[in-house]
Amino acid sequence: MRDKIRNARRLVVKVGSALVTNNGAGLDKAAMGDWARQIAALRATGKQVVLVSSGAIAAGMQRLGWQKRPHEMHKLQAAAAVGQMGLVEAYEDAFSRHNLHTAQILLTHDDLADRKRYLNARSTLTTLLELGVVPIINENDTIVTDEIKFGDNDTLGALVANLIEADALVILTDQQGLYTADPRCDPTATLVSEGRAEDRSYEAMAGGAGTGISRGGMITKIRAAQRAARSGAHTCIASGNEADALIRLTQAEPLGTLLYATSSPLQARKQWLADHLQLAGDLILDEGAIAALRSGRSLLPVGVVEVGGEFERGAAVACRSATGDEVARGLINYSSSECRRIARKSSTEIEKLLGYIDEPELVHRDNMVLR
Numbered sequence: 262m263r264d265k266i267r268n269a270r271r272l273v274v275k276v277g278s279a280l281v282t283n284n285g286a287g288l289d290k291a292a293m294g295d296w297a298r299q300i301a302a303l304r305a306t307g308k309q310v311v312l313v314s315s316g317a318i319a320a321g322m323q324r325l326g327w328q329k330r331p332h333e334m335h336k337l338q339a340a341a342a343v344g345q346m347g348l349v350e351a352y353e354d355a356f357s358r359h360n361l362h363t364a365q366i367l368l369t370h371d372d373l374a375d376r377k378r379y380l381n382a383r384s385t386l387t388t389l390l391e392l393g394v395v396p397i398i399n400e401n402d403t404i405v406t407d408e409i410k411f412g413d414n415d416t417l418g419a420l421v422a423n424l425i426e427a428d429a430l431v432i433l434t435d436q437q438g439l440y441t442a443d444p445r446c447d448p449t450a451t452l453v454s455e456g457r458a459e460d461r462s463y464e465a466m467a468g469g470a471g472t473g474i475s476r477g478g479m480i481t482k483i484r485a486a487q488r489a490a491r492s493g494a495h496t497c498i499a500s501g502n503e504a505d506a507l508i509r510l511t512q513a514e515p516l517g518t519l520l521y522a523t524s525s526p527l528q529a530r531k532q533w534l535a536d537h538l539q540l541a542g543d544l545i546l547d548e549g550a551i552a553a554l555r556s557g558r559s560l561l562p563v564g565v566v567e568v569g570g571e572f573e574r575g576a577a578v579a580c581r582s583a584t585g586d587e588v589a590r591g592l593i594n595y596s597s598s599e600c601r602r603i604a605r606k607s608s609t610e611i612e613k614l615l616g617y618i619d620e621p622e623l624v625h626r627d628n629m630v631l632r
């Protein structure tokens with residue numbers, strides 16, 4: 262089972278507030294430097310890693326000399342703004358020692374709920390990964406309000422795993438993994454080694470946050486594993502204090518708790534596409550394009566003869582034959598007006614016609630299901 266983590270090519274690593282700030286005592290730069298070293302080692306073996314790091318509010322509180330986490334939203338937001346500076350500065354310094362560039366990405370729930378912004382966030386993140394950069398993500402605490410915030414970074418980590426179709430989500434925390442009960446309250450609790458992410462019985466074992474600094478606790482980690490599994494990502498919950506935890510996990514060592522997904526990322530995605538799409542438009546294809554799709558290729562603009570409906574980038578569209586039969590459906594990379602301008606044209610002309618190019622395909626095969 263642990264091969265699942267060894268074989269993961271793209272990983273999201275989440276580190277929680279308690280770890281990053283040494284239980285609120287200020288940024289633990291030694292620990293941050295150690296994760297950076299391990300992530301650099303992973304990169305050197307060809308793995309792509311996105312880091313989701315908490316700690317802005319805790320670091321800001323420390324910089325401002327506050328002992329207790331305030332309740333007022335504006336104070337929390339102010340602390341996050343102060344602390345995020347220190348957080349990314351420390352990571353930049355740590356990764357630069359391994360000749361790695363970092364990029365700060367602050368996300369809100371809105372960014373991932375809106376299809377267009379979701380796709381844009383996805384292409385930026387995958388571009389950064391291809392450039393060898395380590396993206397460092399946190400919630401945009403400074404601008405979110407109560408109703409729209411993720412609230413804990415476990416959920417954010419899972420959403421990022423869904424967003425970039427990661428193979429694994431590694432949640433580093435201050436416990437060895439999931440125990441049969443909160444080990445702070447029940448000393449007889451034992452570590453769960455592995456199980457199906459979808460197994461609902463784990464929810465009953467998990468309690469709330471361990472410290473005043475953290476938000477989520479174990480329950481948000483279990484729900485994050487369920488959510489990550491929906492896009493086929495396996496989740497590992499392990500201790501960030503364990504020496505070389507990241508390296509050892511990717512060598513298939515049975516550290517912490519593995520909550521594995523039961524379908525592959527592509528199967529999961531295609532299932533979602535098949536079940537959940539509300540079609541926003543139609544593309545009429547020529548015979549050549551229909552044959553290309555049926556042999557498993559992406560749809561290029563050259564094979565589209567007509568565009569029906571009004572839609573935005575990221576919308577779901579049906580690909581049809583001239584007689585109206587649905588051949589496939591998928592998520593489109595250009596809006597309807599852009600599609601009309603590039604239909605029947607070669608992909609090499611997209612940039613000239615639109616003034617920019619997002620992708621050479623209209624619908625990528627990974628975002629398409631045949632009917």
Ligand SMILES: Nc1ncnc2c1ncn2[C@@H]1O[C@H](COP(=O)(O)OP(=O)(O)O)[C@@H](O)[C@H]1O
Nearest residue numbers: 277278279434440442443468471475477478479
């Ligand atoms: N069944 C459980 N197994 C392990 N830890 C649990 C469990 N239930 C609750 N917890 C608590 O969850 C805490 C980890 O979550 P949290 O405090 O939110 O940390 P983080 O900042 O890493 O997200 C642990 O310190 C522990 O007290």
Ligand SMILES: N[C@@H](CCC(=O)OP(=O)(O)O)C(=O)O
Nearest residue numbers: 277278316317318414476477
């Ligand atoms: N975005 C917040 C993190 C929220 C939080 O505490 O999350 P977690 O450590 O996962 O319980 C921050 O940077 O302070």
